[in-house]
Amino acid sequence: MTESTEKGSIIVMKFGGTSVHTEVSRQHVIEHIRRNFASGKKVVVVVSAMGRKGDPYATDTLISLLKDVGEPVNPAELDSVMSIGERLSSAYFSHLLTMNGMPANAFTGRQAGILTDDIPGNSEILGINTSRLCKALNNGKIAVVAGFQGINSEGDVRTLGRGGSDTSAVALGSSLGAEVVEIYSDVDGIANCDPRQIPEANFMDSVSVTQILCMADEGSKVIHPRAVKASLKTKTEIVVRNTFNEKSGTKIFHNTPNQQSNQVSLAHRDNLALIEFKKKSDALEIIPELIRLEDKKFLLKNDVYLKSRIKELKKKFGTFSKDTDWATISVVFDRPVPEIRNIQDAEIVQNSKNKICYLLKEVNLSASIRTLYNLYVRR
Numbered sequence: 216m217t218e219s220t221e222k223g224s225i226i227v228m229k230f231g232g233t234s235v236h237t238e239v240s241r242q243h244v245i246e247h248i249r250r251n252f253a254s255g256k257k258v259v260v261v262v263s264a265m266g267r268k269g270d271p272y273a274t275d276t277l278i279s280l281l282k283d284v285g286e287p288v289n290p291a292e293l294d295s296v297m298s299i300g301e302r303l304s305s306a307y308f309s310h311l312l313t314m315n316g317m318p319a320n321a322f323t324g325r326q327a328g329i330l331t332d333d334i335p336g337n338s339e340i341l342g343i344n345t346s347r348l349c350k351a352l353n354n355g356k357i358a359v360v361a362g363f364q365g366i367n368s369e370g371d372v373r374t375l376g377r378g379g380s381d382t383s384a385v386a387l388g389s390s391l392g393a394e395v396v397e398i399y400s401d402v403d404g405i406a407n408c409d410p411r412q413i414p415e416a417n418f419m420d421s422v423s424v425t426q427i428l429c430m431a432d433e434g435s436k437v438i439h440p441r442a443v444k445a446s447l448k449t450k451t452e453i454v455v456r457n458t459f460n461e462k463s464g465t466k467i468f469h470n471t472p473n474q475q476s477n478q479v480s481l482a483h484r485d486n487l488a489l490i491e492f493k494k495k496s497d498a499l500e501i502i503p504e505l506i507r508l509e510d511k512k513f514l515l516k517n518d519v520y521l522k523s524r525i526k527e528l529k530k531k532f533g534t535f536s537k538d539t540d541w542a543t544i545s546v547v548f549d550r551p552v553p554e555i556r557n558i559q560d561a562e563i564v565q566n567s568k569n570k571i572c573y574l575l576k577e578v579n580l581s582a583s584i585r586t587l588y589n590l591y592v593r594r
């Protein structure tokens with residue numbers, strides 16, 4: 216069930232942790248919002264938690280409250296705690312905008328009508344009832360929504376996994392019929408390789424939804440694959456921009472098969488655990504976030520959920536081997552792969568029409584990214 220907004224285009228603006236962290240960064244956020252609000256647009260703002268580990272309300276700090284007591288932590292209880300940072304951020308920003316002459320209302324995931332499945336820490340959005348948001352927008356208010364969260368059918372808080380606030384923003388934009396969803400961070404858009412690894416990497420003016428979806432699936436942290444997928448049905452335009460300047464950023468466009476380009480990019484994952492079973496396994500049915508390499512071999516992010524995930528796998532499958540400090544690098548094309556090249560210290564584990572994926576130990580990550588950048592991207 217949804218409610219239509221009255222005449223006036225809608226824009227969704229998502230601001231990540233670095234954008235909401237300090238008083239200086241928040242001032243930049245206010246000016247970006249003011250630009251759209253003053254032009255007559257109906258504005259929905261999606262916010263991440265404020266701060267980084269060590270700050271009082273940062274997500275990592277909240278997680279530590281439970282982890283310091285002992286592990287593993289019940290994932291449902293983790294969700295409850297992890298949602299607090301975004302809820303606080305939405306209330307704070309609603310008040311901040313109102314005090315700056317832009318009346319706003321704050322919404323938790325529940326209040327925004329976001330319904331999820333029941334997978335703690337990695338939930339999928341099943342649907343959104345936008346009626347309360349539309350009422351606020353039609354009353355001239357900015358709707359400030361806590362990202363990264365929704366509720367299951369029982370009313371329990373569930374979080375959306377890495378990049379969850381991006382997913383919240385694009386899913387809301389799609390449900391509301393927004394003209395564009397703007398994703399703000401501390402970089403100038405989407406680069407063809409992580410600039411922290413390759414300083415000379417280029418920021419792309421635009422990138423096809425096909426290529427960025429593959430990049431996101433393969434570990435690119437600028438935008439989450441679920442966020443991209445949330446735009447597919449309605450073909451909602453997404454723009455990735457920098458909070459701290461006025462650059463136009465990178466536009467993600469919905470292409471057709473004949474719109475292929477020669478653009479090549481790299482994406483990588485790090486801090487992975489390699490899981491290997493003694494025989495063919497249906498482990499993906501138990502832990503959907505596993506990355507399948509072969510019938511018996513999988514990768515799993517070594518994060519706060521690892522111990523509880525390992526416990527689930529042992530309960531189902533018994534003993535298996537686990538090794539940490541693994542990584543992957545993927546070469547992603549916007550056209551069919553022209554050639555496949557082997558490199559030192561890495562094994563090709565997957566290749567498809569427009570992707571080559573290499574598996575390697577994390578200690579070799581930086582050198583291998585440089586090698587692959589020189590082989591495939593630098594032309």
